[in-house]
Amino acid sequence: MRKFAFCLATFASAATLAACGGATVDSDDVTESGATSTTAAASTGATDATATATTSASTATVTERSTSIREGSYEDQPAREVDAPATMVPTYSPQEQAYLDHLKESGVNVDGIEDQLTATGATVCANDPITRDAVAGQLVEQRRTDMDASAVAALLSDTARANLCS
Template sequence: MLLAASSLLAACGGATVSNEPSSIAPLTRSATASASSSTSASSQASSSSQSGSASASAQSSEPNLDQGQQISAIPQASDNRTDKEKAYLDKLTADGINIAGVEDQMLGAAGVVCQGQNDQLTPATIQAIAGQLIQQGRSTAAFDQVVSTIESAAKSAYC
């Protein structure tokens, strides 16, 4: 076993990563088959290269539709939230949770609370979200308080 491992390592000895520039020439494709190929193989290769060049020329004649456009200002997001969503988010903010930029995720958390009241994974999901909010510095409250805030805000707004 040791002999096999050492021979494997010896075989890979020259395959290290270095910052030295590579001197390997790029690979190029040949348009025609080699002379040592059989006639049928060369006719198949030339017909496939002709159809490949025809499709390449057709692609090059089409305009490039994936060109960016310069904008003068960042578009403002519209507030399409329902009254329930606004009440829920306002309750989280009032209880000291910074939800700026994660509003949609917090709305998803409310859905987890309300739709999964009989689900065993719901408490773990809400606990994970609360832990992330604390880790991200979005709340200075205790872990249990953040969990309670999410659950009570969701239940009062949605459930």
């Protein structure tokens, strides 16, 4: 019984996949559909000039899209071996850099978490102490500072208000 069910399931899957064939649209199909539109427009009482103009406009749009894709900035290139991973150098505004520098001078190791700290500073400016307190606790637990969590929270608030909040 199991073999029969398996064969039936395999046959049903193969029939389903076979029914999906021929879904690719060729450029000839596009031209043919434009001709069908012309015929339909002519049979509804529209003039041949209107039908031809509609078909010409559709063809022009397709041609413009094809041309813009070919002339775009995308160029297919052969694969090549990567020697080293790309390094991204984040850029910070002068205010953010001053904020990070002040934290660093105050004894907080900001290396690798600059984005999180600048985002925390933005939450301080939005009067959201919850994120500030959580980050202060994380900095203490990760041994990025020798201060206690309340001192780090105060440092984050004061430094953010002095450098980031306008």
